[in-house]
Amino acid sequence: MSAGLLSLTVLVLAVAGYILGRRRAVSVAGGDARKLHSLPSYHGQSVFLFTAVPAFILMIFWLLAQPVYIENRVTALIPNIEADDAAARELAMADVRRVASGLDLAIAQGALQQADLDTLQADATDLRGKLAGVGVALGADVSQYTFDAAREYRALKSSLGIGMAVAVLAVAAAGFAFAWSRITVAFRARNVSESFVIAMLIGASLVAVLTTFGIVFSLVFETWHFFELYPARDFFFSTTWSPKFGGGSSLGILPLLWGTLYVSVIALLVAVPIGLLSAIYLSEYASRRFRTFVKPLIEILAGIPTIVYGLFALITVGPLLRDWFAQPMGLGNSSSSVMTAGIVMGIMVIPFVSSLSDDIINAVPQSMRDGSLGLGATPSETIRKVVLPAALPGVVGAILLAASRAIGETMIVVMGAGAAARLSMNPFEAMTTVTVKIVSQLTGDTEFGSPETLVAFALGLTLFIITLGLNVIALAIVRKYREQYE
Amino acid sequence: MNDMRIAERVVDSMESKITARGVQVFYGQNHALKDVDVDILDKTVTAFIGPSGCGKSTFLRCLNRMNDTIDGCVVKGSIKIDSEDIYDPKVDPVQLRAKVGMVFQKPNPFPKSIYDNVAYGPKIHGLTRNKAELDEVVETSLRRAALWNEAKDRLKSPGTGLSGGQQQRLCIARAIATSPEVLLMDEPCSALDPIATAQIEELIDELRSQFSVVIVTHSMQQAARVSQRTAFFHLGYLVEFGETGQIFTNPKDPRTESYITGRIG
Numbered sequence: 001m002s003a004g005l006l007s008l009t010v011l012v013l014a015v016a017g018y019i020l021g022r023r024r025a026v027s028v029a030g031g032d033a034r035k036l037h038s039l040p041s042y043h044g045q046s047v048f049l050f051t052a053v054p055a056f057i058l059m060i061f062w063l064l065a066q067p068v069y070i071e072n073r074v075t076a077l078i079p080n081i082e083a084d085d086a087a088a089r090e091l092a093m094a095d096v097r098r099v100a101s102g103l104d105l106a107i108a109q110g111a112l113q114q115a116d117l118d119t120l121q122a123d124a125t126d127l128r129g130k131l132a133g134v135g136v137a138l139g140a141d142v143s144q145y146t147f148d149a150a151r152e153y154r155a156l157k158s159s160l161g162i163g164m165a166v167a168v169l170a171v172a173a174a175g176f177a178f179a180w181s182r183i184t185v186a187f188r189a190r191n192v193s194e195s196f197v198i199a200m201l202i203g204a205s206l207v208a209v210l211t212t213f214g215i216v217f218s219l220v221f222e223t224w225h226f227f228e229l230y231p232a233r234d235f236f237f238s239t240t241w242s243p244k245f246g247g248g249s250s251l252g253i254l255p256l257l258w259g260t261l262y263v264s265v266i267a268l269l270v271a272v273p274i275g276l277l278s279a280i281y282l283s284e285y286a287s288r289r290f291r292t293f294v295k296p297l298i299e300i301l302a303g304i305p306t307i308v309y310g311l312f313a314l315i316t317v318g319p320l321l322r323d324w325f326a327q328p329m330g331l332g333n334s335s336s337s338v339m340t341a342g343i344v345m346g347i348m349v350i351p352f353v354s355s356l357s358d359d360i361i362n363a364v365p366q367s368m369r370d371g372s373l374g375l376g377a378t379p380s381e382t383i384r385k386v387v388l389p390a391a392l393p394g395v396v397g398a399i400l401l402a403a404s405r406a407i408g409e410t411m412i413v414v415m416g417a418g419a420a421a422r423l424s425m426n427p428f429e430a431m432t433t434v435t436v437k438i439v440s441q442l443t444g445d446t447e448f449g450s451p452e453t454l455v456a457f458a459l460g461l462t463l464f465i466i467t468l469g470l471n472v473i474a475l476a477i478v479r480k481y482r483e484q485y486e
Numbered sequence: 487m488n489d490m491r492i493a494e495r496v497v498d499s500m501e502s503k504i505t506a507r508g509v510q511v512f513y514g515q516n517h518a519l520k521d522v523d524v525d526i527l528d529k530t531v532t533a534f535i536g537p538s539g540c541g542k543s544t545f546l547r548c549l550n551r552m553n554d555t556i557d558g559c560v561v562k563g564s565i566k567i568d569s570e571d572i573y574d575p576k577v578d579p580v581q582l583r584a585k586v587g588m589v590f591q592k593p594n595p596f597p598k599s600i601y602d603n604v605a606y607g608p609k610i611h612g613l614t615r616n617k618a619e620l621d622e623v624v625e626t627s628l629r630r631a632a633l634w635n636e637a638k639d640r641l642k643s644p645g646t647g648l649s650g651g652q653q654q655r656l657c658i659a660r661a662i663a664t665s666p667e668v669l670l671m672d673e674p675c676s677a678l679d680p681i682a683t684a685q686i687e688e689l690i691d692e693l694r695s696q697f698s699v700v701i702v703t704h705s706m707q708q709a710a711r712v713s714q715r716t717a718f719f720h721l722g723y724l725v726e727f728g729e730t731g732q733i734f735t736n737p738k739d740p741r742t743e744s745y746i747t748g749r750i751g
Contacts, residue, residue, distance in 0.1 A: 370552065370555070376584030
């Protein structure tokens with residue numbers, strides 16, 4: 001029984017439980033639902049939940065544990081001479097899985113019989129040819145031990161599949177029976193369903209938190225591997241970045257970090273003034289009609305795919321800056337430059353600053369403005385001295401959001417600023433950022449275990465720590481300077 | 487609180503500070519104020535009473551052009567302060583509001599320190615030459631708002647940390663720090679307890695020596711306690727305007743009588 005079919009069965013059982021539970025609750029009360037502690041639908045819900053939830057939880061854990069168990073059992077069948085280290089063992093297991101799925105396919109298409117399989121000898125028959133006939137191409141002839149392992153793999157998989165179906169259905173039935181037997185006039189089904197809801201909400205937030213931890217953990221783990229292969233001092237303090245896939249590369253983060261900060265700072269220098277000023281105009285001066293018309297237009301900027309911004313940088317802004325600024329001033333003749341990427345990225349993050357700031361400025365109570373205007377302050381004095389200080393935490397939050405967007409942006413940098421790692425003050429020179437290098441280190445056919453690949457994780461972790469640090473600093477600033485209104 | 491306490495009715499000056507003639511106010515289609523004529527005397531407390539939505543706050547906000555900040559509000563007729571029409575295009579509403587201070591219904595201290603709250607007006611108008619003068623203005627204003635003793639040790643702490651009554655006195659101190667000639671108060675005690683109310687009322691009576699005070703109130707006792715002149719508004723009309731004692735004891739208009747005896751409202 002497949003997992004999909006099994007889930008459907010459990011679900012049908014649970015729905016039946018809902019209907020039957022509801023009906024039983026009414027009949028227990030002698031047809032008068034007012035005598036029940038909880039509404040009949042809550043009794044139905046309680047049967048539904050007790051049937052479905054434990055069964056699904058069991059199924060999820062089973063599905064998670066099954067591959068690990070099978071892997072362990074089957075790996076034991078591969079002789080140690082053939083696979084003496086982890087990588088070779090992994091390769092052998094990949095073969096086994098491939099043969100096993102090929103056998104499944106062959107049986108499904110009638111090229112092989114299930115009964116024949118047990119007596120089949122890998123070397124006696126042309127298994128490779130047979131499998132190629134059903135569309136599974138193998139790199140080499142199937143050895144006897146691989147075939148045995150594949151057979152074992154299939155057998156385990158099918159028996160465990162049946163085991164899971166039986167166990168899940170048993171749990172569902174048990175839950176059904178338990179909840180069913182609990183239905184009485186006084187049973188607090190309403191509270192039961194309430195606690196289930198709470199458990200569900202906690203579960204959902206746990207998933208979010210655990211995912212974050214998972215991401216951080218995997219980053220830390222791989223970074224650790226990297227630092228075992230490559231000295232941390234060179235990584236953090238070396239000023240050259242030149243990965244060579246033959247070995248002997250120097251992987252200094254400084255040029256990349258410099259590029260990231262340079263591009264982000266230019267982007268913020270573009271986005272913050274434009275975004276903040278337009279937010280002030282929209283919220284304080286513009287008429288309601290103008291505002292409802294213009295605000296969505298600005299927000300469209302956030303919806304444009306970054307690759308389109310990249311094209312804009314590549315064919316419009318880049319050449320423009322080169323022809324009108326860089327070349328006349330003698331600052332270089334490359335069309336991809338930090339300036340190009342920074343300006344285009346700044347345009348992209350304008351709506352992050354403007355839209356959020358606009359909402360936050362609007363949230364400052366009108367009585368603050370009245371108080372200031374009533375003292376004879378002009379509207380702009382009111383905004384500068386009363387409204388903005390009160391809106392400061394939110395505005396800083398908006399700017400931070402824009403900053404993290406800018407730091408994490410990749411596409412615009414590839415197309416606008418190029419991919420050359422360089423430490424230079426000249427804004428009209430091509431540079432690159434951490435994110436771009438993460439992409440280029442991980443794409444392509446490279447051995448996963450060399451420092452050239454693993455450096456991507458160290459770069460990612462560094463970036464993560466920097467954005468985290470930015471957040472903490474901004475929080476501290478906000479706490480110090482904010483003027484809280486009630 | 488002594489409800490029988492009645493303000494001195496003697497008016498020091500018979501000079502008109504504000505003269506309003508034929509004032510009409512429209513909020514879009516809504517005709518909120520119809521043909522109002524009022525003369526507000528200098529160094530006098532004038533109370534505006536009337537049921538909710540009768541236009542008394544609207545009229546108050548006309549006097550310092552705070553209605554300009556409301557979309558779709560149109561004011562017609564003439565309002566003169568010291569015989570200068572405040573709706574004249576030559577008049578700068580910002581300058582006007584420095585001369586006509588306002589205290590709002592809900593205390594609205596800025597989220598700044600007590601000192602900065604009071605210093606806000608003098609700073610933006612450049613009324614002082616140095617820090618020492620500013621300190622002095624702040625102290626005098628706080629003293630006159632009867633807040634100095636409570637606030638002198640915590641001038642640097644936020645104004646929003648004060649109690650409701652203290653906050654309202656802070657707002658009054660803030661308003662008088664720019665030395666206005668007229669002080670408008672829009673139900674200044676409606677959010678306060680009786681003790682804070684009594685303090686504010688006492689304050690209003692003291693402020694009368696320097697300013698002309700206009701107060702909107704829902705409490706007829708309050709109007710009787712603090713004012714020398716009372717105006718009764720009803721449905722956008724100014725029904726009756728006269729000496730406070732006369733309005734409350736011997737009203738000429740039957741609508742005024744119905745209102746003060748609690749039959750309409």
